[in-house]
Amino acid sequence: MTRAAGRPDDGPVPVRLEVDMDYVQRVLLHLLRIPSPTGRTDEAVQYIGEEIRALGMDLIVTRRGLLNAVLPGLRARPDRAIAVHADTIGCMVTRLKDNGRLEVTQVGTHSARFAEGARVTIFTDDAHRTYTGTVLPLKASGHQYGDEVDTQGVGWPIVEVRVDERVHDADGLRELGLQVGDHVALDANPVITPSGFVVSRHLDDKAGVAAALGAFKAVLDAGVVPMVGAHLLVTIAEEVGHGATHGLDKDVAEMIAVDNAVVAPGQQSREDCVNIAMLDMTGPFDYHFSRKLLALAQDHGVPHTRDTYRHYRSDAASAVEAGLEMRTALVGFGVDSSHGHERTHLESVQAVAELLALYLQTDLTFPEWDRDERGPLEDFPSRSVQPVVLHDPARVHEPHGPHEATDAQLDEAEAHPT
């Protein structure tokens, strides 16, 4: 008996649910105001955990501080997951300079060009002692350096942090309690414009967290008990490449990473829709899973587009690299000038939340096949969309997915046995 479903997802029919955008905006703004550079994420995780519990979901926190919340399903196993990350790009102090300023390096990959001018918060080892400052190029005054301010180049070695204290040398920095290894957060300074744009640093991935919470809230508010149990995984080290390496049970069949989509010349991604990624630098996403999400958006009128990203990876990559046997997909809110002067639109965050809420109501991509980590070749469902051309004449009478072999093909096979 074959277990292969003819098409992905023959399960329950999902309904496009209303997303509470007032809630999503509140969570987003609150979260943007909590600094959470990779390595110093506990406060953000605490806040997100409290919001998840307020929705009525149970959660656990791992030793390292990653959150795993669960919305139970009707079926005992396996589960699915939506992954978002609480950490953001940031900086770390690498030297106390003789001029009383701080040399810093990047945490996560981002250009010093977009950090120039950023207001920052510097965290000392004393939890009650933080300082503010500004990232500046070494030649920061046109009145002093003339045209050299335009020719000095870009890079972390040629910027420094000016601390907002009366300090003029390295000893003065030490007296303030500043040390090599202190975390430096780029302040988000979020603004929501009357036209609905959200302009802020760190929309990556705080808009993803807000959208995911909005999706789970929509499902809970509607009283929907999903077929498949769903985890909300909040990772804490995505920006340095090892986000979703742990924290999920083994019995998770598929996972969507929710992260920023790249809005830039030559890209398809937009700030007014949900963007479904087909590929990033780690390769193509799961064929069936990605197309299931595209079909869901299409069938329910959720504005969407599909895109590919070159210099990009997400929690999906780290999960697969860690050996988790799951289908992965990536959906994103459009972000212009990502890891820089970021901007998205509330419509994009809403479309992401709507698609996630639809997804949570569906069955697994292949409800039967995806139940176990492995199964027999005869049951492998991929043939339904990727017909197998058999070169062995003895087997050529088997149907190729939806199409029977034609007489001409049979003659051809018999004329040229392999």
Ligand SMILES: [Zn+2]
């Ligand atoms: Zn991200």
